[in-house]
Amino acid sequence: MIVGLTGGIGSGKTTVANLFFKFKNVAIYIADVEAxxxxxxxxxxxxxxxKEFGDQAFVNQKLNRKYISEIVFNDAKRLATLNAIVHPEVKKHFKDFVNKNLDKTYIIYENAILFESKSNLFCNFIITVYADISTKIKRVTLRDTSTKEEVLSRMKNQWKDDKKLLQSNYIICNENLDDSKKQVNYIHNILTEKYRYL
Incomplete structure (x- = not known):
């Protein structure tokens, strides 16, 4: 059973994904980390x-993230090109991960662009994490010293929350960590119960 976990930038989806780590019967795949x-x-x-971004894309055999980011976050077409290069390989890698974790009740597939990359199509259930826009901006600016304008620009490249929420089975409001823990426990119990009837 594959459970997609997504949410816009600053929603705290990785924090929520980490709350699932305590469950021994769950495997977790963080797409951004693996990518x-x-x-x-x-x-x-x-x-x-x-070939697409030039020799500057790598410095000393390592990805030049700053260089790539400056190009793609200001150009939706180049961002789409980057995703088209990276995501097919991530999907192959994820399939191997699934095969190695067939003994688990379910697998959490955390992906910021779950819907945008059409990865939602191979998920049995989808959880979307959301938070108020002011909370999201504050989190991102504190996390990686982005400006408010840079965060808003990156948000434009992702689906709006309401569009994601309408296509989700479960929703986690991630404003308060204790509340998020309760919501995760509640959803985990439901998913574990559903697994019994598959």
Missing amino acids: KKLMNSSEVIKEKLI
Whole structure:
């Protein structure tokens, strides 16, 4: 059973994903973390990125994240190109992860662009994490010293929350950590029960 977990930038979806780690019968795949690893280790991705973004895409055999970010976050077409290069390899990697975790009750697939990349199509259930826009902006500006304008620009490249929420099975309001823990426990119990009837 695959459970997609998504949410806009600053919603705290990775924090929520980490709350699922305490459950021994759950495996968790953080797509963004694995994508970063693959962008540095996959020769297929490396070759395509250099062809698309030039030799500056890598410095000393490592991905030049600042250079790539400056290009894609101001250009929706280039961002789409980047995703088209990286996400097919992430999906292949995830399939291997699933095969290694067939003994688990369910697998959490955390992906910021779950809907945008059409990864929702292989999920049995979807959880969307959301927070108030002011909370999200505050979190991101504190996390990586982005400006408010930069955060809003990145938000424009993602689906709006209401569009995600309408297509989700479960919703977690992530404004307060204690409340989020309760919501995670509640959803986990439901998913564990559903697994029994599959």
